[in-house]
Amino acid sequence: MAGLLATAELCDTNAGLLASGDLRVMQPVFRAYGQRRAFSGPIMTVKVFEDNTLVREALETQGEGRVLVVDGGGSLRCGMLGGNLALLAQNMGWAGIVVNGCVRDVDEINGCDIGVRALASHPVKSNKRGVGEKHVPLHIAGVFLRDSEWLYADSDGILISSTELSL
Numbered sequence: 386m387a388g389l390l391a392t393a394e395l396c397d398t399n400a401g402l403l404a405s406g407d408l409r410v411m412q413p414v415f416r417a418y419g420q421r422r423a424f425s426g427p428i429m430t431v432k433v434f435e436d437n438t439l440v441r442e443a444l445e446t447q448g449e450g451r452v453l454v455v456d457g458g459g460s461l462r463c464g465m466l467g468g469n470l471a472l473l474a475q476n477m478g479w480a481g482i483v484v485n486g487c488v489r490d491v492d493e494i495n496g497c498d499i500g501v502r503a504l505a506s507h508p509v510k511s512n513k514r515g516v517g518e519k520h521v522p523l524h525i526a527g528v529f530l531r532d533s534e535w536l537y538a539d540s541d542g543i544l545i546s547s548t549e550l551s552l
Contacts, residue, residue, distance in 0.1 A: 423539035424481035424500035433517030448479030457486025468493025
């Protein structure tokens with residue numbers, strides 16, 4: 386996809402931002418799913434635990450090239466995103482989804498034109514109680530991140546930036 390910035394180049398050209406903490410590198414704990422190997426955009430945050438109701442609510446809104454970051458508490462006991470939600474995200478214009486937790490329906494997700502990162506896959510579906518928070522600061526994979534900061538992901542890793550970056 387043209388116009389995407391490589392994370393390695395962003396780190397090389399923004400050493401000052403790395404040093405100041407305005408550019409942060411997530412720990413390499415995520416697996417890649419979906420057809421987009423690289424994606425970026427402004428962040429929307431959701432904090433939930435084994436309940437994906439707020440994930441669906443977020444993905445039902447226009448994505449406008451944003452990246453949904455889901456803090457699922459690192460749970461490895463159920464899938465927080467499946468094939469139906471990945472297709473919804475694709476159709477609503479989301480650039481990507483990062484899940485601090487698991488996904489399911491991996492073959493379906495891999496058929497979608499969206500970038501997805503998650504800790505692992507798990508066949509069990511999540512609860513549907515509607516419990517959680519949107520637009521809250523998160524701490525995932527060793528970094529703090531907030532709504533409207535920028536996320537850059539490719540095969541080398543995931544970066545969080547306080548502002549939109551260019552080379």
